[in-house]
Amino acid sequence: MDVSMCVHAYATSCVCTCVHVCKHIYQVGSLFAARFEQVAFSFNGGKDSTVLLHLLRAGYYLHKGKSECFQGNLSDSMLNCPIRTIYFESPSAFPEINAFTYETATAYNLQLETIRSDFKSGLEALLKEKPTKAIFLGTRIGDPNAVGQEQFSPSSIGWPPFMRVNPILDWSYRDVWAFILICKVKYCSLYDQGYTSIGSIYDTVPNALLSIVDSSSTTEIFKPAYMLSDGRSERAGRTKKLPLKCDTACLNNGMTNVSQSGSFIASIIVVGDEILFGTAEDKLSAVLCKKLNAIGWQVTRMIVVQNDIDCVAAQVEQQKSTNDMVFLLGGLGPMHSDVSLAGVAKAFGVRLAPDEEFEEYLRLLIGKHCTGDRNEMALLPEGITELMQHSKLPVPLIKCQNVIILAATNVSELETQWDCLLETPSHPLMRLPPFMSKHLGTMLSDVETAQTISKLCLEFPDIYIGCQRKSRVGPLVITFVGKDKTRIDLAAEKLSNSFPAGAFSEADCG
Incomplete structure (x- = not known):
């Protein structure tokens, strides 16, 4: 099989996958019984969210019974998708990212809602103003914020409730660029300059693996991002990241990304x-x-x-x-x-x-x-x-x-x-308020306590609540972890008060 046949075979596979994903995307409406206005799309100008944008456009018209949109080149279709689009604009973003985001919003008539405050408070204000059941994200499995996520994942503890929808979670770096190149969609110009994973101007450089040796040039030259042969090195251009920099540039919320909670x-x-x-x-x-x-x-x-x-x-x-x-x-x-x-x-x-x-x-x-x-x-x-x-x-x-x-x-x-x-004078570990814990033991069964504990997690989003049983006949131990002792004690007290007196007692989990 020659190169052209390989490309054609992969292109066919890629388009079939896209059709499946697009059909899957709009099943979310029935799952939430939500109006289209209660669904949003988080767009940041990067390659992954660019792919997702065009999948959403195609999926929208498949949902409307216009499957002919997939005939030919997807980028040839200038049909718009009236989905609410959230953009977190940061002062540390590359100018090229900002420019591409706003150009794309104009080109496809996106209902762009720009947030310029910090992620959590900005999202809380937005969702309060416009109730939102689900947000589509361009998260892929190799991303730092993909840990523990599935294609449908509720927002993490401590963040406003919404469903994170990750249609391209299982896509590889190669899949993303195959889609972009085969469908000929526009992408941010930084990718042509050797950037393979784009964060802020403070933590991102071109990927050294794409560097071109040219003795006649006074500036370093890089091959475009799609020339990276090993997708596992996608984030190699993040070497400028400072070890102690809190990075809040994602929608992975709560205890699973504690940088966002200080x-x-x-x-x-x-x-x-x-x-x-x-x-x-x-x-x-x-x-x-x-x-x-x-x-x-x-x-x-x-x-x-x-x-x-x-x-x-x-x-x-x-x-x-x-x-x-x-x-x-x-x-x-x-x-x-x-x-x-x-x-x-x-x-x-x-x-x-x-x-x-x-x-x-x-x-x-x-x-x-x-x-x-x-x-x-x-x-x-x-x-x-x-x-x-x-x-x-x-x-x-x-x-x-x-x-x-x-x-x-x-x-x-x-x-x-x-x-x-x-x-040591130069140690890199900043001291912060410590995590504290409290443990309650009970002989109640998992089934008897599960619903109450689930509700408690929603009521105390700042507290991690875990459960373990060291043996089949031993007590069930409920662990409360957080940085506010008053909140930990209050959560433990509420759990105890939800059951008959004496059902819970202090436990030693050491």
């Missing part, structure tokens, strides 16, 4: 075949999670990976672009299985290089024997490594941009390294 998010990666084989138990990540919660940070991931460079690199690459900080445990030392630093280097696209300062620390620690191993241990990711020194530590902690590598092998060492980390 906190920072972190992930923990543990490297260890012995844990995956069941011959050792991971105790360090649980301790580290509690340490982070105690300074107001929310942990979004605790991941165990193999002692394999590619496995480590893949997780570091994904987590460093979606979290404010990443902590790496295990895989450090002179053994063949100690691949953590090599994995970090690969994730950042740099080489391992000798670090004379770190080698001197190792020389004082190890001595003059084991010279070869000592030198190998002194190889650190080049150009991105910062050594965080403390008088209580035999060797400094290693920080590579927003990735911190902890060398602890037991809980005691971890606690020491954590304390030293917080005491």
Whole structure:
């Protein structure tokens, strides 16, 4: 099969998928029994929302019985879709994004409703003024805000109630560009300049993987975004992101994105075949999670990976672009299985290089024997490594941009390294109000308590309410987590008062 046949085959598959998605899109009306005016579309000028715009246009006319709109090239149809369109305009947005958004709104007669305040309050005001049952989003599974979402996902705790509809959730980077190129729809000009994932002017640069070597040019030149061969590197152009910058540029709401509620998010990666084989138990990540919660940070991931460079690199690459900080445990030392630093280097696209300062620390620690191993241990990711020194530590902690590598092998060492980390002058962990928790135990069944707890979640959107049972015959433990003790106590009291006296009691979840 030649290239043209491959393109044709993929194009046919893409259009069939689009037809299915378009038909699926307008089933939402019957699900909510809502008028068309109670459905909205969040458009941000990016490639994903551009695809969704044209799917919505096509779907609208399929819904109206005009399936002939799909005959030929979709972009040739200038028929409009009268859907309410929400645009969150930010002062840190690229001018090209703003221009493309307003040009597109004019071209397709979109009912554009621009919000210039912060996302949460702006959305609350908008939905209060114009009741909205569902909002279509161009979220895809690889996006940071896609965690835990499905094609239909209710808004998160703490945000106004609406249904998030994600028609292209399962689309790949390749799918998006195949649709855009095959259907010949207009897109933001930044994508032709090497940008593959566009955020704000402060955290986005052209993707280095698209750079063109041209000795005759005084400026760096990039290939267009659709030339990126590996969609997994889509967010590689987000390297300018500051580790402690709260990013509120998405509609993923509530506890699943605690940056929007005044906190920072972190992930923990543990490297260890012995844990995956069941011959050792991971105790360090649980301790580290509690340490982070105690300074107001929310942990979004605790991941165990193999002692394999590619496995480590893949997780570091994904987590460093979606979290404010990443902590790496295990895989450090002179053994063949100690691949953590090599994995970090690969994730950042740099080489391992000798670090004379770190080698001197190792020389004082190890001595003059084991010279070869000592030198190998002194190889650190080049150009991105910062050594965080403390008088209580035999060797400094290693920080590579927003990735911190902890060398602890037991809980005691971890606690020491954590304390030293917080005491270093340049430590990157801002202290915030800590997360607090309260636990109630009951012998009531899950069925007896489920409805009351669900209602309580709606009444206390600022409190995380979780349930667990350690054994089939043991008590059901309800956990309340938040940053406001008064609210936690009130939520726990309301739960207790909803059942006969004595049904709930304080429980120890330690």
